[in-house]
Amino acid sequence: LSYKSFHRQMAIRTEREKEKNASAPVTNFKDHHTHNDSSKEYRWDAEFSYFVLKQCIISRALIFIIQFVMNIVVTDYPTDAFKGLPIPQVELSQVDHWIRIAFNGLTRWDAVHFLHIAQYGYTYENNLAFFPLFPTLIYCFTLTWSWAVPFIHFSTAAVLTALTINFVAFVLCGQLLYTLLLVLTKSTKLALLACLVFTLNPASIFFSAVYSESIYMLLTFCGIFALYADSSHSFIRYIIAALFFSFAFATRSNGILNFGYIIFQLMVETVYSTTLHKFIWERDCGTMLLKLFRFIIVIAICWGIFGSQVVSHDSRMRHSFCSQNITQGKGKLMSDIVYQYALQNKLVLPHDLENLTWCRQERNILLIPSFYKHVQEKYWQVKPFGYWQLKKLPCFIMAAPAIFIILYGSLFEFNHLRTVHRSLCGVILGILNNTSSIFPFMIHALVLTVLALVLYNVEVLTRILFSSSPFIYLVIAQYMDRRTPLR
Secondary structure: OHHHHHHHHHHHHHHHHHHHOOOOOOOHHHHHHOOOOHHHOOOOOHHHHHHHHHHHHHHHHHHHHHHHHHHHHOOOOOOOOOOOOOOOHHHOOHHHHHHHHHHHHHOOOHHHHHHHHHHHOOOOHHHHHOOOHHHHHHHHHHHHHHOOOOOOOHHHHHHHHHHHHHHHHHHHHHHHHHHHHHHHHOOHHHHHHHHHHHHOOOOHHHHHOOOOHHHHHHHHHHHHHHHHOOOOOHHHHHHHHHHHHHHHHOOOHHHHHHHHHHHHHHHHHHHEEOOOOEEHHHOOHHHHHHHHHHHHHHHHHHHHHHHHHHHHHHHHHHHHHHOOOOHHHHHHOOOHHHHHHHHHHOOOOOOOOOOOHHHHOOOOOOOOOOOHHHHHHHHHOOOOOOOOOHHHHHHHHHHHHHHHHHHHHHHHHHHHHHHHHOOHHHHHHHHHOOOOOOHHHHHHHHHHHHHHHHOOOHHHHHHHHHHHOOHHHHHHHHHHHHHOOOO
16 A cells, blocks of 8 residues: 555656756666656655655554564474573563563564673673674663663663664664665655665564664664765765764674775775866876875774774773683672573683683784674684585575575676676776765675675575665665656
8 A cells, every 4th residue: 555655646746846847967877777757856855755754664563563463373483592681570560571572572582682781781702792882772771761660670671772772763764765865866766665675674573673783774874875965075974974884883793894885985086076077097196196195094084983983892892801710709790690690501701711712812903803703603603604504505595585686786787887888997987987876885785695605694694685785775676666667
């Protein structure tokens, strides 16, 4: 029904814009992905924005109903995954029980780690696989209101806080995706189709569960929007983007790839002058040196901002886990329930240097925390081709649709670039003089896909792609666009 309503609104708006507006300047992406109708101009519209808002809210309501029903009907599969510390029943009120019944389906797997870190901090080695921003937000926001409802346990309040954060972040992501794709494609229809895909994407449950996908996508898209929305304040936009990307990096490890957007935009700005319509090698030697010097300085500043939070987190964790072995004095370090749970489940505690082998390793220069590779390999078997096992075949099958979409979209874009620019040199020059190029989004999605195939757990690829880049939404939207022309 929502799609029919959208299509009806688009048809009406087309007639209005044909009467009121002239054709807007277009990018090469629009030229080959649209049909030259005036409805595809770059124009933010409050009515369409409200339409996206409604779809986001409706989809979250559907997800809640589905998880509630399935959590009651389907029995949990037995697993050795981290369950979190049990809360004594005497500490839970009837309200706690109702809330837990309602949202229990949204607090599984990784959610248990995030909620544990929010309540107790980084107490076990396996917690270190999860970056700090999301659990920190849960903890801080829970503190601001949980005191007013003493009949709700802090752990239950943390669940409500996390779900609220993700709901708000999801709604904001919908608005950002709509606006960002208007900027990139100059197409209202493509932007709205992409938003419809977003609201019911295959990884939708992870955007509502106590996972970091929603907040990560919000921060990533804020950074991208800062880079692409306005080029008049070039230096400031790089600083703002670096700040947003640094928060995204402090949310998920794959956030390190976002720095590529800064490099690409700065490279385009350095290589080609949009005012003079000249490449850098067509200008005088002094200008070339000045631009190259500016490129290096801005990259260095942005890199420092970008990595500051993760480097700080790495230092804190090394201090917390790698100081001298004082586990015997555990009473001074953590609550007894945390310590006893570790003993019962054979979890590695801070200061247990015999088992914390990463404490003896040097820090790397790529900003990734020194413990991350070790923890991922030890607890999740993340290593080159570590997932290439026959028993993991269902995981590859599960990720196959997302992989196909990325490969299909990339091939389509490559063919277009080759058709328009004819030669490899022409393709490169065409990319470098187009500030709205889709190329960096395509490369980002391809890198994530390749890494999933050869390095990290492939079953998480779908949610990583749908929370990291607008490219996959754009590919699906453009496919729908070609098959639903407005009449």
